[in-house]
Amino acid sequence: MVKLIDKANHSIDYISDTHGIRVSRRHCQLIAKTAGKWRAQGPEMELPVAVPVRDSFFICEPNETLRTLAYEYHNNHPTSDIARALAGDPRVLP
Secondary structure (H helix, E strand, O other), rough: OOOEEEEOEEEEEEEOOOOEEEEEOEEEEEEEEEEEEEEEEEEEEOOOOOOOOOOOOHHOOHHHHHHHHHHHHHOOOOOOHHHHOOOOOOOHHH
């Protein structure tokens, strides 16, 4: 996954090849690449959003797509700031 900062829109996209998470100052949302552009998918979620830290989360909440994607990103990139961004840390967001 890749981190893309959009200073004009005050957001960060954490993306893979076809899907990702867009985090702004107050909300986050799933995004998907459609016709070569990143587009919002589904409802916005208000920050803070907790990133799960244990596999047991998936037993309790199997339909949490945004949190599942955040968990995967964080586990694959443990030094990333996605958890702080989703927590609403103003030092992370543009």
